[in-house]
Amino acid sequence: MSSAASVGEGPRILEVRTKILKKNDELAREMRTNFAAAGVRVVNLVSSPGSGKTRLLTETLRRLHEMGRAVAAIVGDLETDNDARRLATSGAPVRQIMTHGLCHLEAEMIQDALAAWGADGLAVASLETLFIENVGNLVCPTSWDLGESLRVVLMSVTEGEDKPLKYPGLFNTADCVVITKCDLAEACGFDRAAAVDAIQQVRPGVRLLETSAVTGAGLEAWLAAVS
């Protein structure tokens, strides 16, 4: 659900939507306070479908898990637990949320997933970093705070350099932008300068990282940023 009004929407639906977002914001703030008190860093990964969130996160979890860091991940998709199964190959605890058609994750879904995890014996408060892989969507996750301490927007070199200009809402909320699949940059004629310029136009001064989960390029700086 986008924050913008549908053509056919009247004041009534906007009022209801505002209330729902307010309720989400309140819960997210409470969760953020609790995460901070427990020393848990929460990283919310948002991007288009297919920009490489799962691939980068699998490699991230694997490396941090092998270093003995207490990390875990929650992943949202409309259907399938494909991504949870991929992420679980890292050795870290992983939980799948299926939204069954909904285009974004909400704070209450994260709260419920953490409660279920707690009941299964995972002490959430003992985590150093909790990663949340959002539903692949460059629009709708924008307005939904999940209580994260770091919102990371990924864009792959295959997507086109002007994505930040065309989807400024989400890029505007980013604490960090990661350009992914850099190993494919040459094959798809990626114009790095144009991409960096588009990012800076929308979110001046935002932290920018460039990675390839295939070659490992840029992963050390990325790991340092999120752990």
Add this chain to the structure above:
Amino acid sequence: MSSAASVGEGPRILEVRTKILKKNDELAREMRTNFAAAGVRVVNLVSSPGSGKTRLLTETLRRLHEMGRAVAAIVGDLETDNDARRLATSGAPVRQIMTHGLCHLEAEMIQDALAAWGADGLAVASLETLFIENVGNLVCPTSWDLGESLRVVLMSVTEGEDKPLKYPGLFNTADCVVITKCDLAEACGFDRAAAVDAIQQVRPGVRLLETSAVTGAGLEAWLAAVS
């Protein structure tokens, strides 16, 4: 806006949403009848951001326009008229809709764009094919009928083979699926058999095309399908 319910939604917002979708459906049906009466084919292109809709459509418009076919395009983005400018290099008439944050196009937006075009002197009824490039989003355009005669879902080889399984709603509404950027298949280790299997699981028997707007591969079959 997705058709699925947000966690925080009660029956009230669902009722309002159902009414809005019903109003959109009624308008879309009326538009479809009018398009059919005028002999205008309408093709709605939907996909993730960055899957190559604009690139494929620019090449499509260019070739059809050069063949003397009466084609035009409407393109939706949250912000910028970048895509309209790219499409206009084809020589065909192009109109940009900016949704300012909304995650999909709606029938009323198409109706308004066509009315504005009519006022500018373009006789919509004289078109053979009107292409609509939707907002890049694999979820929210699903529920919004635009009066199209053909809904085409694009997926690029760079996005991952299981997208149809993870976003079944949109793929379920497709009349045709196009695998794009086939020139990059080898570079990104695309598993064609897995992708075709995923498409067939979600939408058995759907027409499948494979294209590269860069090399021109598959474009003849694509042009035949949409003109």
